[in-house]
Amino acid sequence: MAAGSIDRRVARTRRLLRxxxxxxxxxxxxxxxxxxxxxxxxxxxxxxxxxxxxxxDALRKAAIDEHLDAVRAESDAGDSKPGAxxxxxxxxxxxxxxxxxxxxxxxxxGKTHEIPEEIRGWTAKQVRRELTGMAGKDAIRLEVATRxxxxxxxxxxxxxxxxxxxxxxxxxxxxxxxxxxxxxxxMLAAPE
Amino acid sequence: MAAGSIDRRVARTRRLLRxxxxxxxxxxxxxxxxxxxxxxxxxxxxxxxxxxxxxxDALRKAAIDEHLDAVRAESDAGDSKPGAxxxxxxxxxxxxxxxxxxxxxxxxxGKTHEIPEEIRGWTAKQVRRELTGMAGKDAIRLEVATRxxxxxxxxxxxxxxxxxxxxxxxxxxxxxxxxxxxxxxxMLAAPE
DNA sequence: AGCATTACTGGACATCATGTCCAATATCAT
DNA sequence: ATGATATTGGACATGATGTCCAGTAATGCT
Numbered sequence: 535m536a537a538g539s540i541d542r543r544v545a546r547t548r549r550l551l552r553x554x555x556x557x558x559x560x561x562x563x564x565x566x567x568x569x570x571x572x573x574x575x576x577x578x579x580x581x582x583x584x585x586x587x588x589x590x591d592a593l594r595k596a597a598i599d600e601h602l603d604a605v606r607a608e609s610d611a612g613d614s615k616p617g618a619x620x621x622x623x624x625x626x627x628x629x630x631x632x633x634x635x636x637x638x639x640x641x642x643x644g645k646t647h648e649i650p651e652e653i654r655g656w657t658a659k660q661v662r663r664e665l666t667g668m669a670g671k672d673a674i675r676l677e678v679a680t681r682x683x684x685x686x687x688x689x690x691x692x693x694x695x696x697x698x699x700x701x702x703x704x705x706x707x708x709x710x711x712x713x714x715x716x717x718x719x720x721m722l723a724a725p726e
Numbered sequence: 727m728a729a730g731s732i733d734r735r736v737a738r739t740r741r742l743l744r745x746x747x748x749x750x751x752x753x754x755x756x757x758x759x760x761x762x763x764x765x766x767x768x769x770x771x772x773x774x775x776x777x778x779x780x781x782x783d784a785l786r787k788a789a790i791d792e793h794l795d796a797v798r799a800e801s802d803a804g805d806s807k808p809g810a811x812x813x814x815x816x817x818x819x820x821x822x823x824x825x826x827x828x829x830x831x832x833x834x835x836g837k838t839h840e841i842p843e844e845i846r847g848w849t850a851k852q853v854r855r856e857l858t859g860m861a862g863k864d865a866i867r868l869e870v871a872t873r874x875x876x877x878x879x880x881x882x883x884x885x886x887x888x889x890x891x892x893x894x895x896x897x898x899x900x901x902x903x904x905x906x907x908x909x910x911x912x913m914l915a916a917p918e
Numbered sequence: 919a920g921c922a923t924t925a926c927t928g929g930a931c932a933t934c935a936t937g938t939c940c941a942a943t944a945t946c947a948t
Numbered sequence: 949a950t951g952a953t954a955t956t957g958g959a960c961a962t963g964a965t966g967t968c969c970a971g972t973a974a975t976g977c978t
Binding site for chain 1: 875886907
């Protein structure tokens with residue numbers, strides 16, 4: 535067997551489990567989903583589940599990591615300049631969420647606001663990087679602004695994903711930018 | 727027994743359970759806390775727990791409702807005019823969180839962002855009410871702005887509660903207002 | 919095409935938390 | 949003091965978790 539290649543059965547099982555997790559999470563929320571549920575929906579033996587993942591969280595984490603890798607790869611190309619007159623991260627993010635809506639609704643939709651820490655942390659890092667370009671020397675202000683923008687972003691995204699939106703991605707991004715950018719600019723650029 | 731009065735034992739038990747929930751939530755996060763843990767910490771029989779609350783969530787909900795009632799009562803007095811040059815809700819909220827830091831850290835601190843829906847919903851309502859005063863006719867814009875401000879508020883609050891803050895409540899509120907207000911004003915007041 | 923490797927399966931098992939119920943005991947209000 | 953009410957510990961059924969194993973199926977390599 536070649537080093538990097540994956541047994542077809544393994545790939546199949548993991549795919550089935552991942553899809554089942556998304557479906558069930560969308561239906562009932564992540565907390566309510568059990569390993570039994572997942573295996574039932576995926577039509578995979580429960581003991582098989584445990585040969586792949588130690589628990590439910592590991593499955594989710596794997597799915598997210600896989601996904602973030604894809605995002606990273608695709609955003610490596612268009613690394614445009616930060617902060618000309620808006621945020622760079624949000625546009626692609628909304629577009630991408632629109633494209634893979636199923637997954638995003640599963641991971642951050644629903645009544646509960648259970649946004650996985652991996653996603654939140656990764657996004658916060660993106661935001662912080664962009665804001666750093668906006669002349670902030672004050673570490674506290676930078677951090678407050680980062681949290682502010684990140685929290686606002688997820689809440690808007692959450693709403694937009696759930697409200698089966700008439701709004702196209704570009705439009706929700708424009709609204710988000712309008713809300714977010716001027717405040718951040720003022721605070722970070724301000725002398726005092 | 728008089729109608730409204732509560733048996734001393736009942737009050738004691740509920741208080742012990744509530745405090746135990748706060749402690750354990752602060753230590754391990756809400757999801758990790760079990761009813762057994764709570765009873766152990768509170769030194770209350772497990773069967774007693776179930777005579778008061780059907781489950782863990784009910785205990786939390788009761789604690790939150792109790793708390794929100796107190797907040798409502800105290801904020802009935804100072805119902806100043808909305809939106810002169812900032813938000814009204816956030817200042818008292820930061821001050822109040824500072825005063826009852828233990829509870830707030832338990833309910834919205836820690837690594838996980840498990841903000842109870844009661845609190846999020848209540849805050850969003852406050853925000854929406856204030857923003858409605860800012861000339862919004864467009865329902866969608868109003869909603870986006872509401873979500874935006876609410877999400878930003880909780881994320882900033884979360885950070886501020888965890889980072890054993892050098893920042894006094896008034897200061898974090900000022901930063902929050904700087905970040906939030908101008909964007910909202912522009913978007914909601916804008917003609918198009 | 920055959921064969922060794924690897925994955926899947928289903929069932930058994932121990933463990934743990936949940937929620938219900940009851941009879942005995944302690945505490946309360948009056 | 950005494951009747952009412954709360955608390956208690958223990959028993960019980962249930963459901964989910966995570967581990968383990970021996971039998972069976974699918975795969976990849978040559």
